[in-house]
Amino acid sequence: MKLITKYNQVNVITTIIIMLITGVIYYQAVSLILTYQKDKDLVVEEQEIYEYVNLNNKLPQTFQSNDQQIIFLEAAPGSVKRRFIDTVYFKKREKDSLHKNDHDHNKHPAHKHHGWYEAGRGLITFVTVGDKYYKILIIESKVETEDLIRIIFSITIGVILLLLIVLLLTNRLILNRLWKPFYKTMGELRLFNIADPRDISKSETEIDEFKELNNAVFYMTAKAKHDYKDLKSFTENASHELLTPIAVINSKLDTLIQTENFSDRQSKLLNDLYTAVSRLNRLNQSLLLLVKIENKLLSDQQIIKLGILLEETIIQFEEIFLDKELKLTYSISDKDIYASRYLIEILISNLIGNAIRHNYKGGEVIINLTAESLTIQNTDGDTALTDKIFTRFYKSSGSEGSGLGLTISKQICENVGFSLSYLYKDSYHTFVVKFKG
Amino acid sequence: MKILVIEDEEGLRESIEEYFTEDGNICETAANYNNAMVKINLYRYDCILLDITLPGGNGINILKSIKENNYPDGVLIISAKNSLDDRLEGLNLGADDYLVKPFHLSELKARVMAIIRRKSFNGSNQLIFNEITIDLLAKEVKAGKSTVKLTRKEYALLLYFIANKGKVVSKNAIAEHLWGDGIDMANNFDFIYSHIKNIRKKLMEAGCSDYIQAAYGMGYKFTDL
Numbered sequence: 001m002k003l004i005t006k007y008n009q010v011n012v013i014t015t016i017i018i019m020l021i022t023g024v025i026y027y028q029a030v031s032l033i034l035t036y037q038k039d040k041d042l043v044v045e046e047q048e049i050y051e052y053v054n055l056n057n058k059l060p061q062t063f064q065s066n067d068q069q070i071i072f073l074e075a076a077p078g079s080v081k082r083r084f085i086d087t088v089y090f091k092k093r094e095k096d097s098l099h100k101n102d103h104d105h106n107k108h109p110a111h112k113h114h115g116w117y118e119a120g121r122g123l124i125t126f127v128t129v130g131d132k133y134y135k136i137l138i139i140e141s142k143v144e145t146e147d148l149i150r151i152i153f154s155i156t157i158g159v160i161l162l163l164l165i166v167l168l169l170t171n172r173l174i175l176n177r178l179w180k181p182f183y184k185t186m187g188e189l190r191l192f193n194i195a196d197p198r199d200i201s202k203s204e205t206e207i208d209e210f211k212e213l214n215n216a217v218f219y220m221t222a223k224a225k226h227d228y229k230d231l232k233s234f235t236e237n238a239s240h241e242l243l244t245p246i247a248v249i250n251s252k253l254d255t256l257i258q259t260e261n262f263s264d265r266q267s268k269l270l271n272d273l274y275t276a277v278s279r280l281n282r283l284n285q286s287l288l289l290l291v292k293i294e295n296k297l298l299s300d301q302q303i304i305k306l307g308i309l310l311e312e313t314i315i316q317f318e319e320i321f322l323d324k325e326l327k328l329t330y331s332i333s334d335k336d337i338y339a340s341r342y343l344i345e346i347l348i349s350n351l352i353g354n355a356i357r358h359n360y361k362g363g364e365v366i367i368n369l370t371a372e373s374l375t376i377q378n379t380d381g382d383t384a385l386t387d388k389i390f391t392r393f394y395k396s397s398g399s400e401g402s403g404l405g406l407t408i409s410k411q412i413c414e415n416v417g418f419s420l421s422y423l424y425k426d427s428y429h430t431f432v433v434k435f436k437g
Numbered sequence: 438m439k440i441l442v443i444e445d446e447e448g449l450r451e452s453i454e455e456y457f458t459e460d461g462n463i464c465e466t467a468a469n470y471n472n473a474m475v476k477i478n479l480y481r482y483d484c485i486l487l488d489i490t491l492p493g494g495n496g497i498n499i500l501k502s503i504k505e506n507n508y509p510d511g512v513l514i515i516s517a518k519n520s521l522d523d524r525l526e527g528l529n530l531g532a533d534d535y536l537v538k539p540f541h542l543s544e545l546k547a548r549v550m551a552i553i554r555r556k557s558f559n560g561s562n563q564l565i566f567n568e569i570t571i572d573l574l575a576k577e578v579k580a581g582k583s584t585v586k587l588t589r590k591e592y593a594l595l596l597y598f599i600a601n602k603g604k605v606v607s608k609n610a611i612a613e614h615l616w617g618d619g620i621d622m623a624n625n626f627d628f629i630y631s632h633i634k635n636i637r638k639k640l641m642e643a644g645c646s647d648y649i650q651a652a653y654g655m656g657y658k659f660t661d662l
Contacts (some may be wrong), residue, residue, distance in 0.1 A: 061493045129662030243517040244446050251452035254542035257605045257655055258456070267653035274655070289520065300521050316616060319590070323628035342521060349617075437517055 004175045008168060020162050027153055034145040035121060039084055042123035045070070045138050052337030053127050059134065067141035077133040080126040118143040161396065181205035185217055192221055194228045208355070239287045239432040246281050253277065256289050279402070288405035292412045306335040306343055307369055308313055314350050320356055321365070330367035335374075337435065339416045347412045350405045351376045351431055357401060358429070366428065371434060377428035384424030438553055439463045443473040443499065444515065445491050447582040449538075453486065456542040456548075470494030477503055477510070483553045484511040486545070489518060497530065500571050505530040511552040539612035543601045548598035563611070564583070566599050567661065568645060578645035586638070590637045598649065598659035607656040633657055 024183065026091045041374040045068070052060040059072050069089065083214045184203040192200060211223040243311045253273060296303045310332055314321075321328050337344070355365045355378035363379040392409045393403040413420040441456050444450040450466050457464040467473035470493030471594065477485065477499060480648060485503070491494040491661075500512055514527045520535045527535050533552045536545060554564065554573070562573040570579045576592055578585040587595065597614055608629050615632075637649050652658045 046647075120502065158662060240517060244449070248446060248452070249446035249448050250539045251456075251542050254607065254610070255452045257607060257652070261653070262653045264654070266653045270653075270655050271608075274607055278609050285519070287492050314609055318630065319628050321618070323631075332616070 003179070003248075004172060007175070007269065008171065010162070011171070015160075019157070020215055021180055022045065023157065026156065027149065030152060031145075031148050034144075034149065038121040038140055038142060038145060041121070042084070042121065042138050042140060044125060045140075046136070047138060048089065048123050049127060049138075053129055059129055063361045067143070069137075069139045069140075071137040072127075073135040073137070075126070075133055075135040077128070079133075080124060080135045083123075085124060087120050087122040087139055088117040089143075091115050091118050091141065091143075119146055157295070178207065178345060180337055181207065181210040182213065185210070185214055186429060189221075194224055197224075197225075214433070220271045232294065234353070236291045239284050239291070242280075242284050246277065246284060249277050261274055283402045283404070286408060288403045289346070290411060291423050293408070293415050296415065300342060301338060301342050302341055304337050304339060304341055306337055306344070306374070307332045309344065310348060310367065310374075313345075313352055316349075317352060319358065324356060324359065325362045326359060326366045327362075328367070329364070330369075332367070332369045334368055335371055335435070337416075343412045343415065347409050347433070348374075350409045351433075354378075354401075354405060354428075354431075358396070364428075374433040374435075375430060377425075377430045379427065380429055382427055385422060385429065388423075389422060390420075439481075440465070440549065441473075441476055441480075441485045441510075442466045443486060443491065445490045446488075453545065456546065456604070468492075470496075470499070473499055474502065474522045477508065478506070481508065483514060483556065484533075484549045486549070487512055487514050489514060489523070489527075490514040496653040497526065500530050500532055502529065509556065511549075511556050513545075513548055513552060517544070519653075523554060526532070539606065541603060541613065543597070543606045543610045544614055545621040546604070547597050547600040547614070551596075564596075564599065569595075570642070571596070571599075574658060580640060580645045583643045585639050585643045585645075587636065587639060590632065591639070594632065594636060595640075600658070602648075602659045602661060605656050605658045608610065609654070609656075 016337075034346070047380075049060060049070070060070075062072060067089070087358070099246070106276070119142040120139045121142050122137060122342055125136045126136050127136055181203045187202075188200045200218055202218055203210075205211055205214065253270065257270060275285050287400075314328065314330065352365075355367075355376050358380045360367065360376050360380065363378075364377075366375075366376075366377040368375040384395070389396075391408050392407045395401065395403040410420050413433060417436050421432050438461070440462065443451055443458075444453065444466070445468050447468070448470075450468065454466055457623075465476065465482075470491045470620045473487075473496075474580060487496050487499060496514070500514070505511060512532045512593075513534045513536060514532045515536050515538060516523060516527070517538045520574050524535045533555070533611050534548050538546055564573055565572040568581050571577070572579075578587055578592065578595065579595070592613065593615060597611070611629055633649060633651075637647060638647075641647055644662055648662065650658045650660060650661050
């Protein structure tokens with residue numbers, strides 16, 4: 001969830017809650033004030049009736065104005081308690097007939113009459129005329145009051161809504177602009193490549209928090225790069241220092257076998273030593289090569305006829321194909337690439353070498369070169385390999401390789417701008433080098 | 438032939454010295470820059486094995502000095518640096534070959550012999566070993582009068598053996614010489630055996646003696662009977 005979404009969510013929810021609460025309070029307050037006003041009107045009306053009764057000693061003519069009804073009802077003395085009620089007011093459509101509103105406000109026999117009910121405020125009171133006791137019901141329509149409340153309320157709500165929308169929009173605009181440096185830094189981080197000598201650029205910002213973030217990112221990446229460089233030069237130096245002892249062991253072994261008279265056991269031991277030293281050497285060379293590729297130290301770029309190079313490599317491995325009784329099928333079309341010959345030779349020799357090494361006697365190798373890609377397929381076990389094959393020192397069980405071959409191949413492809421991928425298809429382990437574009 | 442080994446690593450220097458010292462060969466050594474400079478200015482060698490990183494100075498300067506003085510000595514650089522630039526620099530300055538450490542002594546010997554051959558035969562491109570005559574330009578092998586048809590690898594192997602005659606050459610060294618680094622894909626070197634068998638058969642059918650002998654299962658030895 002984006003920060004702005006979260007922020008807006010919280011913002012909108014709290015605003016709506018507060019709006020609802022204030023709306024209710026506001027409504028109640030306005031409605032209380034206006035009801036109080038109505039009540040005062042009703043009391044004035046009551047006073048008028050009392051005055052009339054006092055003066056004339058009879059009930060006034062019941063009459064009905066546009067928004068007021070007065071009803072007199074005989075009642076048992078003392079049975080009426082003076083009180084204000086919320087009731088309904090029957091508004092007639094036409095003024096032709098006088099109609100008394102039903103005193104019982106719970107019943108609305110609207111179907112009998114033409115007109116409609118409105119909210120009303122009533123005062124139930126009593127008056128004694130002579131010896132007769134009357135219940136008085138004064139009802140006033142509250143429709144204007146309600147209208148007023150409604151108008152005030154909707155204007156208020158409208159203003160609040162407008163405010164909210166404007167706030168959201170400006171928030172979005174401002175926040176988007178405010179967060180720009182953040183997203184720029186994020187972009188830089190996403191593109192960050194530890195092997196890239198270029199430093200991360202600090203984006204300009206006036207916001208302290210982002211400045212801090214930028215500084216932190218800058219120092220972190222600089223440190224990461226520095227550490228990586230240290231580690232790399234350590235690898236390089238270590239591998240380099242190993243070369244001399246390996247050279248000495250190698251030469252001593254070569255010298256040792258010149259001395260005569262070895263038993264079978266001794267020669268077996270010597271053979272094992274040779275194999276181990278040559279593995280150690282290859283491993284070391286691979287590490288050095290990796291460092292070199294990563295440092296982009298190999299720049300003998302030239303146009304390479306890939307088809308010819310492939311054929312040469314195949315001829316080079318001829319005896320090994322024969323030895324393992326591998327069936328080789330290949331289709332090679334012309335393809336020129338511009339790259340370091342040294343690296344491409346290693347790439348091809350690695351991939352074909354893998355196809356031979358990870359294969360069973362009498363298996364199959366298929367090489368296919370088109371203008372778009374180079375595909376090398378081989379038979380082996382019938383389970384697909386994991387993605388880990390491209391990581392350093394990952395080896396399938398029983399592999400005698402250095403565990404660096406595919407890492408190097410991948411690095412070479414990245415260096416040249418190709419892509420190297422693996423897939424398992426129709427019981428063939430397939431490596432695909434896709435050329436640029 | 439006379440060889441100078443300029444190498445500061447004692448173990449390596451001794452091994453090379455021992456491997457190269459044999460009947461009629463003189464192998465001298467220098468362990469540092471100054472010592473080497475003195476020797477190259479005093480004596481002439483058929484081939485100088487030159488390490489680049491030396492105590493007291495850079496081996497490249499020794500190479501420059503040899504070339505400036507027009508000394509005819511062949512120079513083979515042996516270096517731990519395996520970068521193309523280093524290699525090109527060495528070769529551009531007039532070194533005859535560039536061998537990266539670590540190497541097999543037999544490989545070193547083969548390279549040195551190739552340099553000496555190029556220097557001393559002066560246009561005559563024939564290598565003669567008893568009844569075997571090798572035309573280095575045409576890459577043709579004759580045993581007595583009859584031509585021996587060898588494949589490219591068999592030819593290379595024969596040259597390799599002759600350069601290292603009398604020495605046990607390990608199967609590893611042979612494999613690396615013929616197949617380069619790609620060789621690690623073969624789990625055993627059985628296919629070398631069939632290779633050797635072929636070359637032996639071809640030579641013997643052409644009337645040669647059987648010079649190639651298996652040595653304790655570790656390698657092969659090309660011996661002058």
